[in-house]
Amino acid sequence: MPGTNLTREEARQRATLLTVDSYEIDLDLTGAQEGGTYRSVTTVRFDVAEGGGESFIDLVAPTVHEVTLNGDALDAAEVFQDSRIALPGLLPGRNILRVAADCAYTNTGEGLHRFVDPVDDQAYLYTQFEVPDARRVFASFEQPDLKATFQFTVKAPEGWTVVSNSPTPEPKDNVWEFEPTPRISSYITALIVGPYHSVHSVYEKDGQSVPLGIYCRPSLAEHLDADAIFEVTRQGFDWFQEKFDYRYPFKKYDQLFVPEFNAGAMENAGAVTIRDQYVFRSKVTDAAYEVRAATILHELAHMWFGDLVTMEWWNDLWLNESFATYAEAACQADAPGSKWPHSWTTFANQMKTWAYRQDQLPSTHPIMADISDLDDVLVNFDGITYAKGASVLKQLVAYVGEDAFFRGVQAYFKRHAFGNTRLSDLLGALEETSGRDLKTWSKAWLETAGINVLRPEIETDGEGVVTSFAIRQEAPALPAGAKGEPTLRPHRIAIGAYDLDGDGKLVRGDRVELDVDGELTAVPQLVGKPRPAVLLLNDDDLSYAKVRLDEQSLAVVTEHLGDFAESLPRALCWASAWDMTRDAELATRDYLSLVLSGIGKESDIGVVQSLHRQVKLAIDQYAAPTAREALLARWTEATLAHLRAAEAGSDHQLAWARAFAATARTPEQLDLLDALLDGTQTIEGLAVDTELRWAFVQRLAAVGRFGGSEIAAEYERDRTAAGERHAATARAARPTEAAKAEAWESVVESDKLPNAVQEAVIAGFVQTDQRELLAAYTERYFEALKDVWESRSHEMAQQIAVGLYPAVQVSQETLDRTDAWLASAEPNAALRRLVSESRSGIERALRAQAADAAAAE
Numbered sequence: 001m002p003g004t005n006l007t008r009e010e011a012r013q014r015a016t017l018l019t020v021d022s023y024e025i026d027l028d029l030t031g032a033q034e035g036g037t038y039r040s041v042t043t044v045r046f047d048v049a050e051g052g053g054e055s056f057i058d059l060v061a062p063t064v065h066e067v068t069l070n071g072d073a074l075d076a077a078e079v080f081q082d083s084r085i086a087l088p089g090l091l092p093g094r095n096i097l098r099v100a101a102d103c104a105y106t107n108t109g110e111g112l113h114r115f116v117d118p119v120d121d122q123a124y125l126y127t128q129f130e131v132p133d134a135r136r137v138f139a140s141f142e143q144p145d146l147k148a149t150f151q152f153t154v155k156a157p158e159g160w161t162v163v164s165n166s167p168t169p170e171p172k173d174n175v176w177e178f179e180p181t182p183r184i185s186s187y188i189t190a191l192i193v194g195p196y197h198s199v200h201s202v203y204e205k206d207g208q209s210v211p212l213g214i215y216c217r218p219s220l221a222e223h224l225d226a227d228a229i230f231e232v233t234r235q236g237f238d239w240f241q242e243k244f245d246y247r248y249p250f251k252k253y254d255q256l257f258v259p260e261f262n263a264g265a266m267e268n269a270g271a272v273t274i275r276d277q278y279v280f281r282s283k284v285t286d287a288a289y290e291v292r293a294a295t296i297l298h299e300l301a302h303m304w305f306g307d308l309v310t311m312e313w314w315n316d317l318w319l320n321e322s323f324a325t326y327a328e329a330a331c332q333a334d335a336p337g338s339k340w341p342h343s344w345t346t347f348a349n350q351m352k353t354w355a356y357r358q359d360q361l362p363s364t365h366p367i368m369a370d371i372s373d374l375d376d377v378l379v380n381f382d383g384i385t386y387a388k389g390a391s392v393l394k395q396l397v398a399y400v401g402e403d404a405f406f407r408g409v410q411a412y413f414k415r416h417a418f419g420n421t422r423l424s425d426l427l428g429a430l431e432e433t434s435g436r437d438l439k440t441w442s443k444a445w446l447e448t449a450g451i452n453v454l455r456p457e458i459e460t461d462g463e464g465v466v467t468s469f470a471i472r473q474e475a476p477a478l479p480a481g482a483k484g485e486p487t488l489r490p491h492r493i494a495i496g497a498y499d500l501d502g503d504g505k506l507v508r509g510d511r512v513e514l515d516v517d518g519e520l521t522a523v524p525q526l527v528g529k530p531r532p533a534v535l536l537l538n539d540d541d542l543s544y545a546k547v548r549l550d551e552q553s554l555a556v557v558t559e560h561l562g563d564f565a566e567s568l569p570r571a572l573c574w575a576s577a578w579d580m581t582r583d584a585e586l587a588t589r590d591y592l593s594l595v596l597s598g599i600g601k602e603s604d605i606g607v608v609q610s611l612h613r614q615v616k617l618a619i620d621q622y623a624a625p626t627a628r629e630a631l632l633a634r635w636t637e638a639t640l641a642h643l644r645a646a647e648a649g650s651d652h653q654l655a656w657a658r659a660f661a662a663t664a665r666t667p668e669q670l671d672l673l674d675a676l677l678d679g680t681q682t683i684e685g686l687a688v689d690t691e692l693r694w695a696f697v698q699r700l701a702a703v704g705r706f707g708g709s710e711i712a713a714e715y716e717r718d719r720t721a722a723g724e725r726h727a728a729t730a731r732a733a734r735p736t737e738a739a740k741a742e743a744w745e746s747v748v749e750s751d752k753l754p755n756a757v758q759e760a761v762i763a764g765f766v767q768t769d770q771r772e773l774l775a776a777y778t779e780r781y782f783e784a785l786k787d788v789w790e791s792r793s794h795e796m797a798q799q800i801a802v803g804l805y806p807a808v809q810v811s812q813e814t815l816d817r818t819d820a821w822l823a824s825a826e827p828n829a830a831l832r833r834l835v836s837e838s839r840s841g842i843e844r845a846l847r848a849q850a851a852d853a854a855a856a857e
Contacts, residue, residue, distance in 0.1 A: 020148040051092035058135035058142040066100040099139040107754040109262035111136025119219035124194035134186040149180040190268035199226040213254040245410040260756035267302030282691035285651035287606035301327035314377035322389025351387040358383030362481035391544035400434035407433040491516040496539030497532035562601025587855030588623040622848035648685025694726040702733040725760040732764030762803035778806040805838040
């Protein structure tokens, strides 16, 4: 049951009427091993501002047995309709509501998710409540500004562990009675239940003592590197408590690696849930450890920004997510002993690329989005809310100064602890500490949509001396269908002047920092100086804007991109080149040449892996169709050459092995994958371990070399949850009509698959090498989509809507069919947004293909 949509106006009215004091939640999970439903009994104490009013409480449940309001039994069948329980005739002052219901375990990653580990056949449970899914487990006033205390009592099977927001008590007769939480929002409450393995430690400093716990399934325990996770966690505690000047606000801090998790992690107060793919079963590159550390720090930052102080309504979701994203990178860059002081390179390479892509879709929106209901927010966990917002916060720090910024944050936490806020509360605190008026800045950056482009305009004399330097700012038209107007914004940027040194490295000899505002900004600081080899706008990545290189700088960068001595300017140039490719300003064949000329010198493994993904996407989607196979052949030969040349056992060797596996195509290349699998060939230092084996198997299945028997044999080697997902991907990847029909039926025509397995099947189903085989599914997608959306939970429906859109069918016909569906199907705003975003990818690909074809003429 998807659950009734809650509007902002309904939430406002309910918050005006009600003040919630406490919840007592009693759950009987003794039947969890078998699944089905469980008994949920909720007692809520709340105050009503005026008498004679009516309201409602939220609940998604198969059955409601009892509703008692102030001692009077209500007719459950009458008051419980469409995931709401009507509360008529509320009394002024204190009211007490008791609701007894049967709630359902889920396999969608929403509410109380139930998973059975194939290794030990034991059930493992965890909750995921953001945005509106606490109502799937207990009756709740499901909106962030109705904070309350929560006291959970849970009966569980013998031998199981129960973890929640409060410290874990000693059970009595398998009943776990937790102490009440502080006042928090319903969406950050949590329960994690099952025979989990755990490791414990403590954070101690200046008389403070916070118990720390790490949990995972026993089948992953041998892979759990708890010491490394505790190390990152302690660095975060040290750095955040110093910067925020506010001690960690909860009584303990558990991190629980849970199965089939839809997101990266969730900031439940004191009980953070994290996808258990971050417990690495096989060798991964350092980039994977850096991403995991960033996730750990992101969720820890949320304990203050999101949990201690929470947005009043979801239009300020960005305050939570942007701040945590900024804080994770700043902590990694600055914390003493950090293993990833280059985190701003990663941020520029990954997060900002995500933001730039999202900001050019028809769904682009202001950072402070207009969220009118739950449907709006459910599709708003996007690159603007996270990455653009964090980029703008980085710009704000440069604008007001780091010291003033954190003094403002400190005042904000102290003033609003355990309360709810709006954007104006944070900006007011920052204005006090910085002395700057931020209203104009907020209007330009937070309340408008779209992206700016910065281009240098440089003139020199016959001696190569700069006679004129200006920066032209452009505000491109917003995509068709987007709301708002193009906006020129104030930017605080640096300009880097780079020259080749005696060792052939591009090094910065001069740096100018200035404010860019309006259409044209003069840069007199560089006039009268010799023209450097490269002039790089937005050096140090202070602002948020697409940057272009002048003709001379582009020529030097094309030849020497890998020769920048520092990783950040390299990442900025890589990002600019990728953006130009997506914008059809750089042909795919030229982008491939640029990558091949510089990637061998790229030391940052995260950048290398991003380039692998981007090159493959560019060739598959942006290359002229007549040139695609030749470009793929060139790229694949390069991946194999780099694999053979890489240092034995290095991260680069592993990354190149995966890149080769993703695109191997000739009989000889596929023979090599097969031989590496069976051990008849080896590459020195390359460990063909469990995860790499599956990458090889999936490619061999996708090209028809492996069938059901070979996939089944590989699954016998890895009879785990991860192995089950990998096998599902491989089966769906097979290039046969039967395999595609089987995959389609399991996802679209049935709703039995768990979320993670459904995602795996979709990943296998969509193969860019199989366009002709998949062509028949374009019509079937549009015929099924609306029914799927209306009958599935949000997470499951979104997987299908986005994952099965015919994105590989880059043609005008796909655009026309999409337009016809949008015109006739009358989808709601959330589904319309997802389909429109996918459609824009086809438009972009067609423009890029035309540019690539023109470059060949």
